[in-house]
Amino acid sequence: MVLLLKKLSLVKIYAIVVIIFLLSLLLAFFYTNPVHTEGVTRHKVTVNFNYIFINNLKVALLLIFLGPLTLGLGTFIVLVINGLIIGSFLGSIRENLSLISLLAPHGIIEVPVLLLAASVGFKMVLHVFSMKMDFRFLFKYLLIVVFGLLIAAGIETFVTPMFLKGVL
Secondary structure, eight states, X not given: OHHHHHTOOHHHHHHHHHHHHHHHHHHHHHTSOOOOOTTOOOSOOOOOHHHHXXXXXXXXXXXXXXXXXXXXXXXXHHHHHHHHHHHXXXXXXXXXXXXXXXXXXXXXXXXXXXXXXXXXXXXXXXXXXXXXXXXXHXXXXXXXXXXXXXXXXXXXXXXXXXXXXXXX
């Protein structure tokens, strides 16, 4: 059994992570009541690239490094919490789905990158069990995650506000 787990590829782990994320997202979506969303924000909304990037980077680093430190439990918890948060948001706006245009431009990149970070965290658990840490693997995927989060934060900061006036 342990030998079988050690041979799990990152792609297979990613597929498992997607399933866990979607299950938690759907659970929250169906148990969240819709809210009235017209005219929610009447004041100016400000976005800060550094704040968005650092916040997402913290989540990604938790997903990656809690894996080997907690034997996957911490990564699992952070993954499920993020699925619940996004599912609750989507469930609360289900009557005004035009608000998805605020989430979609950066979410298309941000969510898969965070799921990749969780996959790396779980893969590192397997490295712990095999008593062989692959730092090239870690560094390679850490760079991919950081680059992806930089792109997502840029889109969230500079593109998403363009949709704000038409939606709210």
